[in-house]
Amino acid sequence: MMALSKKACLLLLQSFTLLSVCSITAASIEFNFPAVFNFGDSNSDTGNLIASGIESLNPPNGQSYFSVPSGRYCDGRLIIDFLMDAMDLPFLNAYMDSVGAPVFQKGCNFAAAGSTILPASANSVSPFSFRVQVNQFIRFKARVLQLAAEEGKEFEQYIPSEDYFTRGLYMMDIGQNDLAGAFYSKSFDQIIASIPTILAEFESGLKILYDQGARNFWIHNTSPLGCIAQNIAKFGTDHSKLDQLGCVSNFNQAAMLLNLQLHALVTKLRGQNNDANITYVDVFSIKYNLIANYSRFGFEQPLMACCGYGGPPLNYDGRISCGQRKIINGVSITVKACSDSTEHVNWDGIHYTEAANEFISSQILSGRYSDPPFADKMPFLLKLKF
Ligand SMILES: *[C@@H]1O[C@H](CO)[C@@H](O)[C@H](O)[C@H]1NC(C)=O
Ligand SMILES: *[C@@H]1O[C@H](CO)[C@@H](O)[C@H](O)[C@H]1NC(C)=O
Secondary structure, eight states, X not given: OOOOOHHHHHHHHTSGGGHHHHHHHHSEEEEOXXXXXXXXXXXXXXXXXXXXXXXXXXXXXTTTTTSSXXXXXXXXXOHXXXXXXXXXXXXXXXXXXXXXXXXXXXXXXXXXXXXXXXOOOXXXXXXXXXXXXXXXXXXXXXXXXXXXXXXXXXXXXXXXXXXXXXXSEEEEEOOHHHHHHHTTTSOHHHHHHHHHHHHHHHHHHHHHHHHTTOOEEEEEOOOOGGGSHHHHHHHOSSGGGBOTTSOBHHHHHHHHHHHHHHHHHHHHHHHHOTTSEEEEEOHHHHHHHHHHSGGGGXXXXXXXXXXXXXXXXXXXXXXXXXXXXXXXXXXXXXXXXXXXXXXXXXXSSSSBOHHHHHHHHHHHHTSTTEESOTTTTSSEEEEOOO
């Protein structure tokens, strides 16, 4: 069950105005879904890119929860892990993980780090664009139905039942890399002009899933990518490009413009398909609020990477990543973690720490950042337990 860590709760309790936040998150929320099918990028990749062999992760990745690297770009759990926990479902296995007879009974994760909505290009980190992930889902579903028909009950404990494909929750967190990647080769105006194309591709993937039987959608909007050390280091050297929090303004503006159009798309789809539930979750506002008001939420560093190289203010160097060993300027460097990752919002200069993910998840589960908000007509039972 989802609950804030004791540390976060105590810190919240010190601030009277946030008392209600704490009591909401301390309660458990039960979602009524038998399975989850997830699509996205590193925000929710539980092992696909690593299983595909395109990249590898070294310790200290995973150290805060799994003790070893777990295929996640994080010191511990991701938002999706906390949400699965809140739904009383096991962590999602990655579609591409082939060793150890992975169990997909309660769903499957198609998200892969570095993925974009638009088809991958020669410069893409991940070839697993949204459409490829949707194709993987189609293959997954067909194979599940075939196994169930041919082998009967033998595979029951490893694969979802047929009705889970309709009753399950389809979660999405993708689009951030479409924008971030574009800044390397396009002007701001060109990037803004490309947003409708990005969202048309997203819409066509959603429609395929709907035609495959998906009826419950849960869509995270795009994060404030201008607040990520990697982008600040590369695009924020001219301080006039930074906002009052030290984030690259035009990156966040692009994210907000994408989110406005994404929200409009969700509203349109809801009107067209009244037999589907589509929830839009404003993760941007949760993350931006965390970065702006970090000390109130129990953090000490809003932007500086915990596991990075180079020291303050960002502790980030694009030449070497968390856990890597390399010779830089004639010196052998191994990138280690800071002494307490729970003080940092950012883990490796690109991704959030487990502590930040836990806070963000608690805010998502408060229901206040969703359209429609939970208490309304969503398929959730809100149970307050103290
Ligand atoms: C920071 O907290 C204050 C007080 O609750 C709030 O008014 C403000 O909107 C927050 N900042 C952001 C960026 O959300
Ligand atoms: C959508 O949510 C409503 C309200 O919780 C629920 O009754 C309905 O079954 C859901 N629709 C689908 C298609 O699952």
